Amino acid sequence: MRSPLILAVIVCLAGVASAQSTKQVPPPANLKTPPATAAKKTFTIQSVVIKRGTGTVHPKVTDTVTVNYTGWTTDGKTFDTTSGGEPATLGLNEVITGWTEGLQLMVEGETRRFWIPEQLAYRGRREPYGTLVFDIELISIKK
Secondary structure, eight states: OOOHHHHHHHHHHHHHHHHHTSOOOOOOSOOSSOOTTOEESSSSOEEEEEEOOSOOOOOOTTOEEEEEEEEEETTSOEEEEOTTSOOEEEEGGGSOHHHHHHHTTOOTTOEEEEEEOGGGTTTTSSSSOSOEEEEEEEEEEEO
16 A cells, blocks of 8 residues: 555656646737637636637537637646547536536537636636636537
8 A cells, every 4th residue: 555645746746747748739829818809708708709600509508518629828838738639528517617608608610719717717726727718619519
């Protein structure tokens, strides 16, 4: 049986290896501040449509979505991406609150950039901290 200290070191090293292996995607120019034209779902989530979708149905909280995405910190560091890999399939009720709220604005085929404040992301419980910026392409919705 391993000691708690050894387990903590293993978990920490695994997190560092994971963070170092994230493919860096060039960030868009406007990460720190959403443009004045950014739509607001609430007073805290802002978004801009990068590419209009072809669908007409918006996902609901109980739906599963398939997406391509890239997430950056506001200093331009990529912390997660599906770029160069397979799209992700996720339940809207299983992701951070900012994604749950934001994806419900989208339709299939749409790509949107979201600025998600820390309280609707990881809530200061894990890295990355602060506002996160995501480009999300909604590929499909499964009811």
